[in-house]
Amino acid sequence: PGSEMASDECDSPMDPESDEELEREAEGFKEQGNAFYIKKNYAEAFHFYTRAIDMCPKNASYYGNRAATLMMLSRYREALEDSQQAVRLDDTFVKGHLREGKCHLTLGNSMAASRCFQKVLELEPDHSPAQQELKNAESILEYERMAEIGFEKRDFRMVVYCMDRALESASACHRFKVLKAECLALLGRYAEAQSVASDILRMDSTNGDALYVRGLCLYYEDCIDKAVQFFIQALRMAPDHEKARLACRNAKALKAKKEEGNRAFKEGNFEEAYSLYTDALTIDPNNIKTNAKLYCNRATVGSKLKKLEQAIEDCSKAIRLDNSYIKAFLRRAQCYMDTEMYEEAVRDYEKVYQTEKTKEHKHLLKVAQLELKKSKRKDYYKVLGVEKNASEDEIKKAYHKRALMHHPDRHSGASAEVQKEEEKKFKEVGEAFTVLSDPKKKSRYDSGHDLEDDGDFDANNIFKAFFGGPGGFSFEASGPGNYFFQFG
Known part of the structure; x- marks a missing residue:
């Protein structure tokens, strides 16, 4: 980056000799910075470019060099400030405009990036890197447009795809990462969503969107108390965060209604428990894991009320929501046994035993198989x-x-x-x-x-x-x- 000296202007002290000395000293620091930059020792390069700037704060190339170093250190917001200062000092500084554009692009601001690359092309019409970066900026704008349509249609896979493509150029854009994480959560890919949100929070612990996504993952994994804490934290950082406010309200309502249902069931008030679980199921259709548990709970109550067909249907709904929910398979199998649907019971117990090979599950399967065998004989x-x-x-x-x-x-x-x-x-x-x-x-x-x-x-x-x-x-x-x- 050292060949970018675009202006030798420095502050003009009273003594011309002193002015030249500062200039020489600043140039020396710049050369040392260049040497460390070539060796990829960006921390030291940053240190010497900063010293050069302190000596001569009106030299555009020094800010340009430090911007390049900050970009290598992935400190794009600081790099953006330096590159903007560089072009303020020298509006014809091509590399300054190019770096400003790259910083905007990496941070996800495609419109601002496009303006910078167009400025480069005004100064140098055949500048091929700027031509390529301008195409990248236009691609990102198109991916953003597609993602917006995808989100409205609840096509969350499309949104994740678009954000992955956009992040290839806009690797430091928290907005894109958060949108991707939210859609991963809505697709039930909680570990991936948590990972993306956690990466953002490591860099920016006050990011309300990332806190919201962390809460959303916990909420959808039925860790409602922890989820509420994250939603509250998100609202503290961003009081107007509507999604966090709605999710917080749903989480609290869902927890309260589910606990009321559980309490009624324990007290033997089965009709009331059935009604409360039914109410809870209307709160948030998107909360798959909690709703699967609610369906299974309602099936348990249904079997107590001798509503065996309804109980079987509720277990099937729970399984459709969460195919790994063993408790729902066990409950449905018992209902099948009670209605003498032994083939179906054997199928469910087989699924359970394949998943969890316990003595108890083996015994239940054998009992169902025996009843099936007996049912095929004359009664x-x-x-x-x-x-x-x-x-x-x-x-x-x-x-x-x-x-x-x-x-x-x-x-x-x-x-x-x-x-x-x-x-x-x-x-x-x-x-x-x-x-x-x-x-x-x-x-x-x-x-x-x-x-x-x-x-x-x-x-x-x-x-x-x-x-x-x-x-x-x-x-x-x-x-x-x-x-x-x-x-x-």
Whole structure:
């Protein structure tokens, strides 16, 4: 940068010899600064250029050199001030205008950057670096325009793409970084958003936008108390920050309503808890993680209120919002078990066990698999019309009733189709009784084991054995459609 001496003017002290001495000394400091700059020791270069400026504060090239050094140190705001001072001292200083433009561009001010590059081209129409930088400035303006449209359409991926392209030239623009971070947060990419916001806060701890984004990430990760602290801090730094104000209000409202719902649930006020969780779900549709928990909480209440279909739907909504939410899969699987939708329950428990291979999850999966297997067999309890905990006496009474109801002799006057159906039912009743009246077979059946193949059940033999009597039996008509059973 040392070849940029554009003016030898210095302050004019009373003594001309003294003036020359200061000039020589300043030039010496500049040369030392140049030597350190070439060696990439920018801190020392900065020190000597500053000494040169102190000696001769009206020399444009000294400010130009120090601006170049500050740019290498990524201190673009200070570099901008030096380059602006340089062109104030010498409006024909091409490198000064070019550096001012680059600082504006790096800081994201494309309009100001364009003016600087156009000034360079006025002074040197064939200046190719300025021509290229002008194109970069125009590209950034276009990316800003596209990002604005993308944000309005909630196309946050487009905004992130545009900001990434813009930041290739405007690497120190906090505005672009914050917009990118906000959109990353809205896309659920919280770690990336936090990282970008934290980088800004390291350089500028009072940046209200970055504080807001940090709060937004915490808010969307369901760390609501911490989020509120960041929103309050953002409002302290930028009292007119509308987004921070709205997010703070939503966060407080969401926390309060969720806690009210939890309290009502613990106190057994399930209808009230259901209503409170429903209210909480209307506060902020964008808060995916908290809303997933609210849906799951409402599903828990729904299952208590025997609203099992609604509970299953709420769990499904929670899972759609957060596919890694194990608690929602477990709750839905239990609801499926309660509604005897065993295939669906097995699918959910499999997902849970693949994610968290615990003994408890393995046990739940095995129970569901067993119930599924059992559901595919004939339900002998349903065939006899008794509960699964029916006593031996209840099973006998049920058989007595069903066997008489479906006995083929009772339906001898019916159509062939009806006779066939009743004969099938009669056989099933005998089969059910054979299994459920035998303690060993019943135990194996209840535990889901396959029963030994005893060949075809002879329903008539079972019937005879149950009713006994040496003289056989018959159904006699006592009038149209009325029959009574008669022992011989």
